[in-house]
Amino acid sequence: MNKSFVAVVAIVMLNIAVPASAEEDARLAEARKVATSLPPKLVGALQEEIKKSGFDGAIPVCRDMAPKMAGELAQQTGWKIKRVSLKTRNETRATPDAWEKVALEDFDKRAAAGESPAQLEKGEVVNNEYRYVKALPVQQLCLNCHGTPDNTADAVKQVLAEHYPNDRATGYSLGQIRGVISVRKPL
């Protein structure tokens, strides 16, 4: 039998055997790529702005730049993208829906049980959409604006109090989960 014929038969058979999971693997990979492309860009922009205007001056980066970058990424990729958290700073933007809440609670449990927060992710087909979340671990940089009061400069506390009277996103320590990047795309 001709070798390429065997290969074609093998590919066709594989496709017949595992169509759903191959498709899901591809979706998972795509969702992961979109979700992981945002945080490094944000952290880069934050660091730039912190250098120029301090932590209090960098607050607009988290406030305005994050949704702007997410909007641009959505236009480029077709994936809707946002950040959500169980302890929100901006409750209008960042309150999780039921599916996200389940994932966030599960990630907190798994991190408390010793799993590395950086590895925590979940991808799933939900109501004709592919949905994916990836945990955002608290790093040293984040503590300046999401840490305990004694970690936080007075100027930062002041700007936060002004813009976020219902701020619940403080008191974090290193390695906890600040929230998730959440992406979704219709099938």
Ligand code: HEC
């Ligand atoms: C300069 C201060 C500052 C630093 C540093 C900072 N953040 Fe934020 N963060 C904010 C502000 C302000 C908001 C509210 C943004 C908004 O209005 O949507 C926010 C919101 C968020 C949200 C959206 C959910 C919510 O609570 O509204 C996540 C997730 C988040 N930050 C994660 C991080 C992570 C992870 C780091 C470290 C890599 C970090 N932040 C560093 C100021 C900061």
